[in-house]
Amino acid sequence: METNVINTPIDPKQIPGWGVDADPKNDPTYPMRTRMNVGQDPDSKHRPTLQHDDTEKLRSIERPNVSAVYGTTVPPSGLSGMIRRVAFHYSENRYRHWLPLVLADRVNVVEGIIDDLIHGTVPNIYAEKGYPVEWKHNRTSLILKLATVAALAAGTVVLLSSGDKKPAKRKGYQRGYNAL
Amino acid sequence: MLAMDYRGPKRVRAVQKPMPEIKHPQDSIVKVLRTCICGSDLHLYNGNVPDTRVGTTFGHEFVGEVVEVGSEVTKVKVGDRVLVPFNIACGECHFCRQGMFGNCHESNTEATAVGAIFGYSHTAGGYDGGQAEYARVPYSNVGPTIIPEGMDLDDAVLLTDVVPTGYQAAEMAGIQTGDTVVVFGAGPVGIMAARCAWLFGAGRVIIIDKEEYRLEFARNYSYCEAYNFEEIGDPVVFIKKITDWIGADCVIDAVGAEAAGNAMQTITGRKLLLQAGSATAVHWAINSVKKGGVVSIVGVYGPTDNLIPIGNVLNKGLTIRANQASVKRLLPRLIQHVQNGTLNPKGLITHRIPLAEVADGYRMFSAKLDNCIKPVLIP
Numbered sequence: 001m002e003t004n005v006i007n008t009p010i011d012p013k014q015i016p017g018w019g020v021d022a023d024p025k026n027d028p029t030y031p032m033r034t035r036m037n038v039g040q041d042p043d044s045k046h047r048p049t050l051q052h053d054d055t056e057k058l059r060s061i062e063r064p065n066v067s068a069v070y071g072t073t074v075p076p077s078g079l080s081g082m083i084r085r086v087a088f089h090y091s092e093n094r095y096r097h098w099l100p101l102v103l104a105d106r107v108n109v110v111e112g113i114i115d116d117l118i119h120g121t122v123p124n125i126y127a128e129k130g131y132p133v134e135w136k137h138n139r140t141s142l143i144l145k146l147a148t149v150a151a152l153a154a155g156t157v158v159l160l161s162s163g164d165k166k167p168a169k170r171k172g173y174q175r176g177y178n179a180l
Numbered sequence: 181m182l183a184m185d186y187r188g189p190k191r192v193r194a195v196q197k198p199m200p201e202i203k204h205p206q207d208s209i210v211k212v213l214r215t216c217i218c219g220s221d222l223h224l225y226n227g228n229v230p231d232t233r234v235g236t237t238f239g240h241e242f243v244g245e246v247v248e249v250g251s252e253v254t255k256v257k258v259g260d261r262v263l264v265p266f267n268i269a270c271g272e273c274h275f276c277r278q279g280m281f282g283n284c285h286e287s288n289t290e291a292t293a294v295g296a297i298f299g300y301s302h303t304a305g306g307y308d309g310g311q312a313e314y315a316r317v318p319y320s321n322v323g324p325t326i327i328p329e330g331m332d333l334d335d336a337v338l339l340t341d342v343v344p345t346g347y348q349a350a351e352m353a354g355i356q357t358g359d360t361v362v363v364f365g366a367g368p369v370g371i372m373a374a375r376c377a378w379l380f381g382a383g384r385v386i387i388i389d390k391e392e393y394r395l396e397f398a399r400n401y402s403y404c405e406a407y408n409f410e411e412i413g414d415p416v417v418f419i420k421k422i423t424d425w426i427g428a429d430c431v432i433d434a435v436g437a438e439a440a441g442n443a444m445q446t447i448t449g450r451k452l453l454l455q456a457g458s459a460t461a462v463h464w465a466i467n468s469v470k471k472g473g474v475v476s477i478v479g480v481y482g483p484t485d486n487l488i489p490i491g492n493v494l495n496k497g498l499t500i501r502a503n504q505a506s507v508k509r510l511l512p513r514l515i516q517h518v519q520n521g522t523l524n525p526k527g528l529i530t531h532r533i534p535l536a537e538v539a540d541g542y543r544m545f546s547a548k549l550d551n552c553i554k555p556v557l558i559p
Contacts, residue, residue: 007405015378015403017522021513022357022381044274048286048319049252051204057306059289068270068286069204069318071296071306074233084231092293098484101230101303102453109188112234128191130543137549 058088080108182559183237183312184538189227190546194536197237200308200316205252208320210264214337215242215310215535215557217545218266219367220480223437224301225542228450228457228482231290231302239557240266240298241341242310243333246324255321262324263336264317265344265507268296268305271322282504287318293483295504303483311538313559325511328519335518337556338368338525343514345478345505346372346434350380352501353430353476358383362419362428362468364461366394366406368528368554369478370434374402375523377432386428388415388464390440393551401527409441419468427470435461436479445487456482466492466500477502531555 012018038044048068055072059065076084087100116123126132134142183197200209221238223229243263246256256262268288269281275295276284287296288305296318299309308315317324327336346369355361361377363370366389377385385404389395395406412418419428437457440446441464449458457480465475466489475498493500517523530553533541541555 007399007407010403012378012381012383017379017517019357019379019381020522021351021379022355024356038274041274041277044272044277046272048270048272049205053203057289058302060291062292063285063289067289067296067305069206069268069296070287070289071302071308072203073237073306073308074235074302076233080233088290092291092483095484098230105227105230105232108234109191112187123187123191124193125191128187128193128539130190130192130539130541130546133540133543133549134547137544138547141547 058084060092061088062091062093078108078111080104080111083107181313182535183308184239184535184557186224186232186236186238187234190225190542192225192238192539192542194538197312200312200314202248202250203316204318205250206319206321207250208246208253208256208317208324209248210242210244210262210310210315210317210324211247212242212244212310212313212315212559213261214244214333215239215312215559216337216340216342217311217541217555217557218341219369219438219545220300220436221542222546223457223480223482225546226438226450228437228453229301229303230483233302233306236299236301237308237312238299239309239311239315240300241337242298242315243327243337243340244310244315246320247314249320253320256324256326260324261327261333261336262317263327263340264298264310264315265323265325265511266297266300266341267323267504267507268298268307268318269322269508270319271508276322279506279509280503281322281506281508283506291483297504311535311557313535323508325508328515331515331518332526334526334529334556335524338528338554339511339514339518340507341505342368342372342528342554343518343523343525344507344510345369346374347376347379347510347514348503348505349373349432349434349476349478350376350382352474352478352503353377353380353432354474354499354501355380355382355430357381359429360384360386360423361430361432362465363387363404363432363434364464365389365433365435365439365479366391366398367434370432371398371402371528371553372525373432373434373478374398374404377430378403379517379522386419386422388412388419391548394548394553397553415441415464416468423470427468427473429470430474430476431465431469433461433465433475433477433479437481439479449486455486456484457486459486459488462486462488466496466498469496469498471496472498474499474501476500478505528554529556533557535559 296305439460
């Protein structure tokens with residue numbers, strides 16, 4: 001458990017600002033110590049002006065209405081959008097809500113690439129992953145990473161292509177067995 | 181306008197996007213002058229937050245100049261330079277009225293367990309963020325705060341999240357004069373939490389991480405002890421040993437879902453996504469705090485489940501306090517601290533990166549390249 005780091009003891013009172021916000025009354029329930037229930041706070045029933053917008057928004061079933069203001073970016077679309085709509089049939093308390101959303105996110109990545117290609121853009125994945133800066137500052141790690149990916153890809157190709165030959169081998173063996 | 185564009189896990193780019201529009205009478209449009217990449221953006225970047233849609237612009241730490249206002253906006257005007265808290269808050273709902281501006285109920289339709297946050301997935305409201313040349317800022321009578329005369333923009337941009345989150349972490353820890361405070365995580369928020377722990381009268385502040393350059397930075401910036409958990413053996417036993425086998429009075433989790441240090445947590449939480457992130461830091465926090473102590477959580481986790489020793493919380497009589505920082509509530513005090521020199525937020529900034537090179541910025545911060553502590557994007 002020995003450590004070689006240097007940690008010089010310090011007198012806290014020498015540190016700028018030491019203790020200026022010390023608050024003996026900062027009990028562990030703050031800020032709930034000033035809490036109100038809704039009955040004590042009738043003004044909280046007042047709602048801000050409501051946003052009106054035709055953008056499709058998905059609403060948690062744990063609330064009765066759409067919030068007064070909401071985001072309008074990237075409305076659900078395509079297959080991922082269909083999955084997201086299904087997810088919102090379930091509450092935030094259910095895996096049936098969150099796991100489809102994670103699945104939709106992954107589907108959405110593929111949709112994004114297809115969308116790029118449709119619009120004539122070939123994604124520059126090397127740049128999008130920030131590999132140029134990793135090449136500059138952490139070249140060995142990047143080379144190892146890319147080599148691992150290449151090896152895995154090559155291994156997969158070899159495995160798949162050898163998979164085509166296996167049935168033939170088995171056939172041959174069976175033939176031989178039968179011949180005996 | 182130029183804006184960051186999410187394309188999938190670990191893939192982002194800068195592209196031209198349409199200008200944001202006023203969608204609500206209390207909206208304003210802000211021309212972004214500084215914007216940061218936050219440690220919690222890395223959860224999005226790594227694809228760990230459900231409902232993070234391709235095409236989203238991230239960024240919840242930004243400052244800028246108001247260029248357009250909606251018909252109900254009275255608190256800011258065109259030309260004002262504002263810092264924009266990362267939470268989107270109406271200021272009128274039951275929660276905002278109690279100072280819980282991070283838990284607003286009138287800004288997020290898609291989830292009730294989280295308020296709305298700029299550029300932080302549809303689970304956090306589906307708003308575009310500030311890693312762009314312009315941003316839509318809802319509820320502009322509540323959130324945007326005019327940057328005081330003479331305040332450096334680099335200080336101001338860190339008042340949108342890092343400083344209030346670090347400060348609230350220390351506040352929630354309920355620090356009493358002389359307390360020993362342990363902070364897990366020497367990222368920008370952890371470093372700020374360690375610095376702020378002194379403001380509440382801590383007697384000893386200890387920070388734990390595995391990146392030596394960050395520990396060295398924390399020693400100097402936060403005046404704290406700093407230890408590398410890869411060198412001290414079991415960090416819980418280490419903390420017990422250096423606290424006379426009692427445990428720390430308060431422990432802060434400033435790591436969240438990307439924590440390293442426990443293979444099972446890493447595999448199930450980060451690689452297989454069977455948990456809402458790796459809960460290593462909160463696990464260590466619960467086990468290293470003293471009986472009756474306080475665990476303060478500001479590290480961000482996903483919305484599903486995590487493996488933590490809840491039985492120990494009961495048996496040790498612990499108090500766990502956690503929340504997204506209520507930036508609006510804390511700003512007046514924190515602005516004072518910056519103006520009188522008690523806090524030096526811009527001292528955290530290590531890299532300035534053009535917005536056009538946002539992919540490099542994310543990779544640099546994520547992979548901790550070039551001793552990166554805090555990167556700022558310049559539109």
